[in-house]
């Protein structure tokens with residue numbers, strides 16, 4: 001087994017990289033795929049924070065500083081997901097050598113079906129390594145022009161280092177009437193939209209419980225999008241969608257009975 005490595009990147013912070021990494025990872029794990037998520041945002045780590053792992057003593061910082069073994073920095077997440085968080089101390093960040101990431105990945109790649117790397121925002125040295133070691137880069141973009149302009153810079157960088165952008169997760173859709181359409185985003189970025197994720201307050205509510213939205217509120221609109229993305233990457237049917245269809249048919253049946261069946 002050799003893991004498929006996806007790096008989740010965006011031009012600027014706050015687009016939804018960590019949210020996408022955690023929820024896509026949890027959904028792939030739920031599908032029975034051996035999945036590791038890794039926080040390569042070693043300066044502004046928050047993957048551990050979202051999952052309640054911020055007190056972990058051994059993190060990617062220690063591994064990249066050469067003072068800990070990677071296996072000791074991997075923790076259990078939901079559904080059997082494995083999580084490699086980064087530390088939150090500035091000292092730890094200063095001691096970490098981003099180039100060691102390549103060795104770290106080499107040790108892990110045989111053990112998983114999927115590895116998702118939560119990349120730092122912007123263009124920096126610790127940001128380029130995750131883009132370079134990915135099999136494919138997934139860009140997280142919000143439907144607004146500044147997010148798109150920044151994502152375009154990352155796409156150019158990805159292509160400069162001979163990596164590829166697989167496509168785009170268009171996140172936080174549906175907040176304004178002026179937002180860019182899916183078609184516009186696809187044509188401006190010249191990249192395929194893999195999934196659109198609605199702006200959904202359940203995402204933030206789930207964070208307050210230190211849980212991914214797909215676990216805390218599995219039927220919420222954002223959860224359905226993340227699960228559909230996981231199913232499409234893994235090439236499997238999505239169980240939730242079938243339920244939805246059944247629910248809709250149930251409603252139509254009930255309506256037909258009420259109208260014509262004289263209940």
Ligand SMILES: Nc1ncnc2c1ncn2[C@@H]1O[C@H](COP(=O)(O)OP(=O)(O)O)[C@@H](O)[C@H]1O
Pocket residue numbers: 010012013014015016017018019020046171172173197198199200201203204207222
């Ligand atoms: N689809 C969504 N709906 C509502 N809130 C979201 C959504 N995606 C992300 N958020 C919220 O936006 C903020 C930034 O998301 P985050 O994933 O941390 O971004 P990044 O990792 O790119 O900096 C978080 O508070 C998160 O809960």
Ligand SMILES: [Mg+2]
Pocket residue numbers: 017018019041046047118
């Ligand atoms: Mg983040």
